[in-house]
Amino acid sequence: MTLPTLLDIEASGFGRGSYPIEIGLARADGSCCAFLVQPLEEWVHWDPKAELLHGISRARLMREGLPIAQVARWLNDELSSVGVAYSDSWGYDNTWLSLLFHHAGMLPAFRLETLRILLDDGQLALWHATREALVNELGIHRHRAGEDARLLQLTYLRTRELADSP
Template sequence: MTLPTLLDIEASGFGRGSYPIEVGLARPDGSICAFLVQPLEEWTHWDPKAELLHGISRDRLVREGFPVRQVARWLNDELGEIGIAYSDSWGYDNTWLSLLFHHAGMLPSFRLEALRKLLSEDQQALWSTIKEAMILERGIHRHRAGDDARLLQLTFQRTRELTRAN
């Protein structure tokens, strides 16, 4: 069985006014890619606590980020054929994804689903422990969209292997 495609979004903060600042994917073959998102002029919300987590400054986004429309187009190109991606924070990620596509003037050619739909009860029971073990084992840099998406994918794979072995 191939691995599910995982999507992760880093944001300017949480709640009203927050917006996506980085979108990352872990593809079925395990490769990852991520794009910084250039904030629109009206996207002014910025939470310094969120910046402490992801380590991405607003200035860097302005300098190195890709336009909203380009990121939306890239997502459609990447995910259109697969048709689906999964997120462990569906409520947040789906909101930010909708915002991105709305401002790009486009519709997504895929749907985002909650990762928990793929997990058995046994996988859910192991999830936190295995996720922490994968961070240590792989030396994963947390709170960057591509790495977080890959971490979820690796955790999914390991929990599936362990629950199938029993």
């Protein structure tokens, strides 16, 4: 079974003024990666509650984050041949992705779709319990973009298997 490519974004907060700080991918082959994003000077919104969730400080982003144009190029390089990536938080992730590409002066070479369109009713019914079981089983650190993308992919796979079994 070919796995869908999953994308996850951690951000400076939610709502107006928030921006992407980490972008993670889980590729069709099951490998995953993530990059920190260096905020632009005008990106000043910072929600301490969001930092408590993801554990990434603004100072760390300034030190270790990649420039947005480099992140946008990387995303296009990774996803142009795939054509589509899926997100479980499409409304937020698509907004942050659009912001990133806009400020990078580039267009995305792929589409971001909601993960929901890949899930049947059986998978949806099993989703939350399966995800939590995987978190406990694998000791996944939640709210880091690469690990969250991989968790979504593994949850997709296991709910497919469970929904398909007699």
